Amino acid sequence: MSGCSREIERIAVxxxxxxxxxxxxxxxxxxxxxxxxxxxxxxxxxxxWTSGKQSVVRLTEEKDGKCILTAVKxxxxxITVKSLDxxxxxxxxxxxxxxxxxxxxxxxxEIVIDRGGKATLKAIVEPEHATYKNLIWSxxxxxxxxxxxxxxxxILYGLKKGSAKVIxxxxxxxxxxxxxxxxxxxxxDRPEVNLSGAAQS
Numbered sequence: 001m002s003g004c005s006r007e008i009e010r011i012a013v014x015x016x017x018x019x020x021x022x023x024x025x026x027x028x029x030x031x032x033x034x035x036x037x038x039x040x041x042x043x044x045x046x047x048x049w050t051s052g053k054q055s056v057v058r059l060t061e062e063k064d065g066k067c068i069l070t071a072v073k074x075x076x077x078x079i080t081v082k083s084l085d086x087x088x089x090x091x092x093x094x095x096x097x098x099x100x101x102x103x104x105x106x107x108x109x110e111i112v113i114d115r116g117g118k119a120t121l122k123a124i125v126e127p128e129h130a131t132y133k134n135l136i137w138s139x140x141x142x143x144x145x146x147x148x149x150x151x152x153x154x155i156l157y158g159l160k161k162g163s164a165k166v167i168x169x170x171x172x173x174x175x176x177x178x179x180x181x182x183x184x185x186x187x188x189d190r191p192e193v194n195l196s197g198a199a200q201s
Contacts, residue, residue: 013042013086018079020092025057025071027099028129033092035065035081044085052078057094071096074131098131101170106177111166113158115185122153123168123177132172140165145181158183 019034037045049067051057056075060068069079074096082089107122125133137154139145141164146157156166161183169176 011039011041011043013044013083013088014038016047016081016083016088016090018081018090018092021090023069023092023094025069025094025096027071027073027096027131028127029071031069031071032062033067033069033079035067035090037065037083042085044083046084048082048084050080050082052076052080056096069094074098098172099127099129101130101133101172101175102126104135104168104170104175104177106166106168106179108179110180110182111156112182112184113156115158115160115183117158119156119158119181120153121156121166121168121179125152125170130172132170134171136169136171138167138169139181140167144183156181161185 015038017036017038023031025031035047037047045065047065049059049061051059053075056072057077057079058070058072059079060070062068067081077094079092079094080089103126105124107124111119111121113119123135133152135149135152137147137149139147141162144160144162145164145166146159147166148155148157154166154168163180163182166179166181167176
């Protein structure tokens with residue numbers, strides 16, 4: 001009987017293959033990409049994942065050849081996966097496109113302010129991760145209500161007695177919502193109140 005033993009041959013990685021070589025994601029999306037190590041019997045299947053632009057696509061590494069991609073902002077990023085054994089690699093080019101606005105809703109549908117007074121009107125833009133949330137604010141009658149834009153909110157100034165509609169419109173998609181603003185004249189519309197709190201006629 002021979003005293004020599006036959007050395008078991010180590011199975012090395014010969015290639016790495018991704019399930020996609022190109023992807024298009026919307027800002028805010030997540031996607032699980034899969035890498036297959038060939039051959040399946042390879043002893044060391046450990047992988048290293050990298051994103052060419054973490055500011056565009058963020059990576060969260062998972063086990064079993066999986067990696068979670070998170071689309072951070074519009075742009076391009078090349079995802080590379082590389083095997084520790086044999087330095088074999090594969091790439092996927094990811095394009096992140098803007099997330100459109102689905103709706104804009106004003107928090108108040110009616111506002112009453114005094115002449116010379118002001119009020120803040122806020123808008124809710126959905127989805128929260130929409131790319132371009134800029135709004136165009138306007139007044140149907142600038143002599144009654146002046147509107148000063150401030151992103152997703154506006155400051156309304158009552159200039160004289162009357163009513164006007166304040167409109168918020170998205171720059172992306174042209175979606176709108178309106179609020180009816182009534183401006184009161186202090187010396188006419190507000191009843192006088194005596195010290196006991198009762199209104200005087």
